[in-house]
Amino acid sequence: xxxxxxxxxxxxxxxxxxxxxxxxxxxxxxxxxxxxxxxxxxxxxxxxxxxxxxxxxxxxxxxxxxxxxxxxxxxxxxxxxxxxxxxxxxxxxxxxxxxxxxxxxxxxxxxxxxxxxxxxxxxxx
Numbered sequence: 001x002x003x004x005x006x007x008x009x010x011x012x013x014x015x016x017x018x019x020x021x022x023x024x025x026x027x028x029x030x031x032x033x034x035x036x037x038x039x040x041x042x043x044x045x046x047x048x049x050x051x052x053x054x055x056x057x058x059x060x061x062x063x064x065x066x067x068x069x070x071x072x073x074x075x076x077x078x079x080x081x082x083x084x085x086x087x088x089x090x091x092x093x094x095x096x097x098x099x100x101x102x103x104x105x106x107x108x109x110x111x112x113x114x115x116x117x118x119x120x121x122x123x124x125x
Contacts, residue, residue, distance in 0.1 A: 026067065027060075037064070045071035080114065 027038055044051055045068045053061045062081050069079045087095050094104075098113035 026063065041067050042071065044068055045075075046073070048073075082114065 027034060027041075041064060051065075051068060053064055055061050065081070066079050069075060082096075084092065094107075094111060096113065096115045098111045099107050101107055101110050
């Protein structure tokens with residue numbers, strides 16, 4: 001994972017044009033740290049690798065994720081923020097990928113998926 005992130009950050013940076021202005025209007029401040037964050041957002045937005053964003057509550061993690069999404073190749077699509085801490089671990093797959101009524105105890109109605117894509121299959125022992 002570290003190798004992926006390191007590679008993503010080493011991608012040469014194209015001219016920022018309107019993108020830097022857009023992040024400057026949202027991420028306020030001209031400190032070295034804020035300039036560094038804006039530069040990293042611009043770099044990783046072009047990469048398809050998963051990105052882990054950490055920080056204290058209220059530090060702007062979701063805002064950074066949204067900016068990365070907007071500047072990436074899927075920026076025209078919807079950005080959906082999901083609070084994984086509010087979903088019990090046992091129900092996470094069902095919440096993300098949906099389920100059919102009766103597929104497990106407590107599934108009283110069909111649940112539409114939050115995330116498009118293939119449902120992961122795994123063996124249960």
